[in-house]
Amino acid sequence: TGDNLIVGVMSFIKSNNPLKQYDLITGSETGESSPGIFTMATYDETGDNLIVAGLNYMGSKSIVQVWDALTYKMKKSLESEFFLATITANGGIYSNNKLLALTASRSFNVYDESSGKAIFTTKSDKWKFSGYPGMGVGSFNIYPLDRENEIFFLNASGNNINQIFDLKSNSIIAYFYSDSNDDYAVVAKDGRVDGTADALGKVFWTTRLTLQRTMLESSMDKGFTPRLFNAVLNEESASMESFDVDNLVSKVPVVTVRSINEKPYSANASVTTTQKISSVTVEITENPTEVTEVRLYQNAKLMKSLPGTGDKTYSFDLSLSTAFGEENFFYINAGSKNGIDAEKAKFTIIYKGATEEKPTLYLITIGINKYKNQKYNLNYAEADANGVEGSINKSSSGIFKAIVPYNIRNEKAVKATILAALEDVKKKSLEQDMLVVYYAGHGVMSGEAASDKEFYIVPADVTQLYGRDDMLKSKAISASSLKEYAESINAQKQVFILDACQSAGALDAVSVRGVAEEKAIAQLARSTGTFWITSTGSDQFASEFDKLGHGIFTFSLLEGISGKADTNNDKKLTIRELSTYIENKVPELSEQLKGTAQYPSAYSFGNDFPLVVYK
Template sequence: MPGNSKKNIMRKLCFALLLMIVYLPLLAQTGNIIVPNGNSLKIEMVLPDNQGKYFYTIERSKTIMWDIKTHAQLYTFSIGTDDKRNVALSNDGTKIAYNFKTSVECYSTINGKLLFSAKKQYYGNCIKFSTDDRTLLTLSSGIIAINIASQQETKFIKLDYTQFDESGATLDMVDPSHIMLLNKTGWQIWNIPEKKIDFKYAFEKEPFTRVYLPSLKYLATKADQLEFRDIYTGKVVKTLPFGQLVSSINSKEFILYNGENYTIYNGENFTTKQKLKDIKDFNYLEACFSGNTNTVYASNYSDVFAINTKSNTIDMGYKRQVADLGFSDIFSSMEYNYSTGILNLITDDSVYKSINLTKLFAFRHKALPIHTDMTTFSATGDTIAVFIEKKGYIKNIATGKFIQPAIKLTDEASSNERVNFFFSKDGTQVYYTTFSIPNQVNNLNRISLKTGISEKVVSFKGSDGASLHPDKDMLAIIEKGYQYAHAKVWDISTGKLLFDKNLGESKCDFISISNDKERLMLVRSKTADSYDFYEEIYDIRAGNLISTSPKFSNLGFYKSYDCTPDFSLLIKCGNFGSITAMNADGKDIYTDNAHTSSIRRALFSPDSKVMYTISTDQTIKVWEPKSGKLLGTLYLFNDGNDYVFVDQYGRFDGSEAGIKKLYYLKDRKKIPLDVVYEKFYTPNLYQRLINGEQFDPIDVAIKPSPLVKISYAEATRNLLVEDDEVPTYQNKTGFADITVNAIAEDDAVDEIRLFLNGKIQTLTTRNLIVADAGSGTDIKKYQLNLLPGVNTIRAVALNTQRTESQPDDIVVNYNSGANAVPANKKPVNNNTNGAPIAPVDKNATMHLVVIGINAYQNKSMSLNYALADATSFKEEVEKDAKTIITNIKTYFVTDNTADKTGITNALKQVQQYAKPQDVFIFYYAGHGVIGKNNEFYLVPTDVSDLKNVQAELENKGIAAKLLQQYAIDIPAQKQLFILDACQSAGAFETMLTSDGNQQKSIAVVARSTGTHWIAASGAQQFANEFSSLGHGAFTYVLLEALKGAAANNKMITVNNLKNYLQHTVPELMKKYHGAAQYPSSYGFGNDFPVIILQ
């Protein structure tokens, strides 16, 4: 069978199977964090509330609540259904309930929590709220009423099959005293207080459709024609010769389809109101119509959109924010390289991204030129081999150069054998599989990247599962053919068959080679019709069976299997999003509802200590496989360029743009993740967790964010009203009197921060000018010195939980008399992603403080290259900075003079003489360490008593808080701090914890002051200094960057330096030390140039 024909069949089969899956996994919320991952399966229905504020998209696995105005994804409920009868939203919109036949669950839509779960009896079908929302009603041999407050259940109406056939029936509240039961034969109106039937009607002919119009109290049915009947009398109110309709949930309107057009009708007089826009491949009859808000809520598989029926405009803004990780192996390539720890993915057969599972960060590659299914990746991910039909190519996508531009194949590339496309371990060959139609056999071939010559390696009929050893030299396949099933293992370097087991008629679902290459694992049944499965371990070379597990069920609950490289655990990955771990004794040691959708793959670190599960819910979770402990979840954004990693308690690490994508919810209100930055941000979180560091749970009962408003001169604004536009004011004096008002609901204001052009102006905590502890209000007044042109002013308030307010911004345009800058633009945010570059005043001064310490008083602490690093940095900046600024004032403090006094004297000089338009750069090369108080310190030359390190640091060290205060007090609005601070293995304890605490100290300082900071990894001396370079690795790369390597359009900015260091330092460290180490950079002020190339 040709590859493409097989592929189409498999795609259809995959969709069919996935749409049949029903599972009830966990929330897409971690530590109270909301992950905007949208729907992953087909949306079965859209349910808006009566208030026009929220709607719900319901699929078989989950329900998502959306904010109509802001488009924000709010709560995700771990329940779903494909039956519209079995979900109900309360009339006031505060509760949502589900009927699962054997249980009823009711959730609050205000806080997202389960209110109650009833499991006392069989609840049949249907669920509705009473008109007062105090009772839930279900249909099960009558009507069961559940009191929401007490959960007391009453069957107040009993029915048997002869009285009313409940199959396919619906239940509706007609008014506070009446219920309508409707089925294919007719309907009944029940009087609730009197428990009797007030009216019933039997259809003369079973209608094709039955639609209840609640606001009109009509029932529309269609048999021969479309009839509208009064539900209380059964009389026909209106007859139409054609049409299908959808009723408004809250008005007396309906949408009618006449076979050609969709039209809104007024149900009171059956006159037409408006013809609706025809949308390709869209059926209004499958949508939900809210007449009161003039909106149709509709879906296209897993996407949802809203149509304004007045303007006929379409709102497509309700989208998932997480990046696509692929739907299945049939639709996307996924390959994990054990040697590099890199997971390569191609999603939608075009978007290529890589995830470094060692460091846990992701990046997107350049778009691939053609659509393809068969793609494999080199160990580093920079080279790909692509095959489609009878052709292929090999290309280095980093350089854009083809290695083998036109590979011609005798047979078609076999799309069903994706696992059998791979690079050799040394990267010199590519293996690919073709399917011979005449011979009905697959051939595994290899091609040399150097010569382009191909050769056949092995042949097999077809594979129903395969396993490639991480060394890429052994391949195991469950070979399937007509009345043929064998488990085989080949040495593909030679093509020699090492193992061949006749499986007979048994079913085999999994095969894997152990990391020691000695054993083979099979998961299979004994006979063709048995549902009992066994884990079998074989000796590959001897061919004999080593062990067999006790039997376990394989009734279709598990989608796939994976195992640890050492064969200690078999992982059963479920269609329910669950994982079950079975040990070598055949015992299930834990089951976890891991994901909200099916799991594509479980991957493992080479030592079997870490497990990664990749799901169609677009998340990657990280586990301790032996204990089943969840370490955290990785979310990718912007197609993989940004990311966030969140642990089970809500701590997070990630890229700046990624952090801004996630948020907390409190009573439906969004709290952006970055406003709880100080409390929850944890650098190196992933590495620290997998290295065994234990973190305590965090209190996630987050209080509301404070509110803050800026008042300028006589212009004031309401503190409780959000303005859409940033206010702009004119100024001719050069001074601005600013008042900041802050309110902390149910709390107190802990701090107010005011930024001018991105730079902090003061960092005063508590006891401000006016403070009322009882009401949680604070007021602070400032007088600011403005720069000519546009001045952006931003205020942020923090409460006692260190939760930040949303910032308030104004623009003040200082017209200094000549060439004033127009003020009609929004201010630059306190982050620089995509922000414009702030110009440097050519006539200003650059204040350059450079510290370099080789010689410490304690000789065991001495360094080799810190002084050389500092000297070269000083010389390079002094030489090149003159391209942007006329005056450079340098303070060079080294060795014996670099004690606390010498360093702070230099900073005091800058504080005394710097002006707002100036530039301040601080560079430090020497020791840096985290003290026992978790504070980061620079270590001056006279810190020598290692037996009393903490006291030495407190008395003689330069604490991060002191640097923070200088960053505040130095008036220069453009500031850059560069710390090449290492830890000597003999002097200080070196741990990831220390590195993480160092990074957090620096990050908080950068964020709170609006300044830029770049820091080396805090690693040991031997990992930073290399004699062949003559410099430490960090500064070596920094110097290359300053010489032009980081330039963009002949300009080197602070952000250019950060980006270059982030990408180049790890490569250099890996080359010289064997392991990549990563610098840290944080910047919350405006980007600015440091050098312009001539």
């Protein structure tokens, strides 16, 4: 601390070594302690004391002591309940009269100098002993996350799951998962979750008693919370209730595939057929009365849902296709009364029937500059929709047998016209086809109570965005309605792109609405297995149109379609490549033009597929 550095060499119990103190300015040694088995040392906030951890001379019990930094004499011994060397503090920091320490078993303890006792330990210390190989300097550490040094990030686990500890409530308040693919997940102790689609499928809720498990993704309807990491840091943690994993997950239904085409099915069995119309029967082997809905997904897209009846068996008819090749990937899950879905029951059917003809692209573009209430008018939604229609027509013609456009602009963009276009696609589309819906106009959340909240896209004849939920229900198009169309439309490749913005006349509480809208879109993407790319919560400025000819979000979208999003240069632009490009480009461009970064959202729980093939 200050001008001094304390250095020690861990003896690994073969010999005892002293701690040595050095002056950082001169580099000279200024002091040396008696020999011992030391695993860590740190100064307190005053620099007058050293907090030292290690083992007793027998190497049988961990010790934590407070020393005078000048004389190296012990002033206080902090009681440790641990009698095994692997639970020895070997890294940590001192804050607010407490030592926060990581141990050789990569668990975490808190020692209170005032009481002289260990006041917190992670549960793994009660049973997990990884041994001496975990001791010594490593990549795990403790990092403060606030100016008051009350919230800390614990980078300690060997499974990419880190912890967030709150000193005031003396508890772990959240977990943070990350991996080398830039996927992440945040889990608050009250059960809220946030993260990328892939990460939410990699991390599981697991009961301690039965080891029954289900993915974090399964609790999206119950607890998905955009920007959760920031929320956790700024909330009063003492009021945060703990999520009872054992109780909730133990009541989640368990789904098992029993038969395909009336033949018994065993897990991971290979099924091949020439029957386009096939069937599957599943059994709810645990908690059948907890089921609210049973859902069938084909190639990650929601195809059909059945209401829960309390019965143990449910059957679905399947329509096989070659939309993604011969392999048709299916899974079935079940919603439960406590809001957490069952683990997916997966199976694959190889379809050897007739190959379908080339797909058709159904392209619905909606752009509304002029609203009946002029204060909601936008600057360039019409130009944006025209640009998207023209760009996709030009770039995608080589993939499709035909492109069927639905051009809906300004006063024509009313609920009846938009739903008529979706109904037409519903009647005509086949499994191998693609649906792209682009919307540039207002997006809004209705309802005050959580149970009443609903996301709407706002047609031209809606004259009041807020305070008139009856008008929205009558004239706007809800997320629930979009979900029904996504499910009932046969096309297995579906993309919804929403430049759902706020004009200067609708900017009150945009940030609050932005989080709610983000949540609604993410839940919609997950429940339907479709792709959603959205600028939810953004605003519009005339200066953007002057410089770009389009809004920032759609300008980035058009750049991506033109070829800039094909980062691997394989002459093929997939939906994931396009969404990644938009997510990176929009913040950069908005900061340049407006001084503040705007962050779009992309949610993709479906299979990736190409939108454009370049010559």
